[in-house]
Amino acid sequence: MKPRELSLEECADLLSTSKYGRLGMSINDLPYVIPMSFVYSDGMIFLHSNGRGKKIDLVSKNSNICFQIDRLDKDHWASVIVYGKARISSDMNAKRKMFDIFSQKGLGGHGGKPFQMEELERIEMTIWKIEVLEMTGREGIW
């Protein structure tokens, strides 16, 4: 059976019901992929991380990213690829925006504990906002 293309609505459904995705970045055509928790809201993808390390170095040099989400079962797979530009920010407005959307979804920080705004103000945190430029999806059997 050949893979089937997913509609934009089916892609958005998989994004809305997933908690984790894989963030692909690249410098000098050396790719780098890491798992990230995320929220899809208002047609954008929001991530959070600390403010140092390889992924921050990479995105600061090349904001073109690929965010990949999937549902892999024994026989069946479905995968959505989002191409976009990532913007990172550590200011209070970005933290508040992320606090709002994570709270709406009942998601939190370390260990799944709900965020407290007072804690967010205190801790170092970088918010990633990914504008979706293109989104494609497919499903098939292995």
Next chain:
Amino acid sequence: MKPRELSLEECADLLSTSKYGRLGMSINDLPYVIPMSFVYSDGMIFLHSNGRGKKIDLVSKNSNICFQIDRLDKDHWASVIVYGKARISSDMNAKRKMFDIFSQKGLGGHGGKPFQMEELERIEMTIWKIEVLEMTGREGIW
């Protein structure tokens, strides 16, 4: 809690016990990530795919890949990143090698059915052999 680096042995353990990973590729620093089933054997990663499409185009232009494997639980995550060079081949020797290692692991093709050598000889299939140049891993809580 800060993430902890995994030892090479722990990385190899996660590779040996996983069935699916995410393959990262890049052209012109535009990253591309897809899920792939794989087998880790003799210090190399083996994938199979059909012989056409975007991933074949990309790997033909840039063989530098990143293969990422993880185990994501509610609170805890572990992730291994392999950097390597991918070599693709559709000849019978490559098919036989893949047939042997997939059979040893009890893995098969479409729908998980065991491969038959007669079928492999007949069908179009591209074998990906990834030489591991560097491997790193970390674990932590979300």
